[in-house]
Amino acid sequence: MAYRNIMVVGDYNDMSAVAAKIIIDIILEKPDCVLGLPTGKTPAGMYGCLTQLLNDGKVDLSRVCTYNLDEYVGLGPDDKESFHYYMNSMLFSRTAFSAANTHIPNGLAADPEAECGKYEDKLKRSGKIDLLVVGIGINGHIGFNEPGSDFKSRVRVVELAETTRKINARYFKSLEQVPRRAITMGLQNIMEAKRVLLIAGGNEKAPALARAFNGPVSEQVPASVLQRHDDLTVIADRKAAGDLSG
């Protein structure tokens, strides 16, 4: 993949600041933009920087619409391990986003399959996502699209890979408590975003990043589909970029 799409920055804090700046620039340029947002360890610093920029600049967020990538099946906004809780504590409760405009799949839906259809409909009604931010799993997943996911996949219920459950167990009391299923945007939803920003920090992400962007496009490495996106930016800190070649 063209190396020009990959921005290598010094460390995690630089990655966070650069990503936050890209997000705020889109909001300032298009006050009714649609954002796709991730959760996890990687974007935590980005949300910190973004919160500060938004509040310092008194940025109008009343018309910004957000869609999260995924949520665990079985967890709701009051569960500390849910992505809903994460978004509220990291960003939404600290900034002026309108609750009516922020969307996260409902992990507590009685019928998760029906919830996927509803989420897909909402996404369609919003029009194209202007900027979608994703992290990358050590197994190359984006959102919860685990290895083997169809490039044409849309919002759906997925089984989490054991590697993913084990890594995410750090947020739960035990591995047993980590949900086995999640609702995620599919790879096709991600590819339909006008612009995609992938952020990665730390040594542990280096092999996945290299497989995604130096290797062949393969359903075994879901992030590799992004090589086919025509407006992709990767922001990697030096450690995460350590295995990439030019």
Ligand code: PGA
């Ligand atoms: P992390 O997750 O930011 O917690 O490493 C990234 C991902 O799995 O997409």
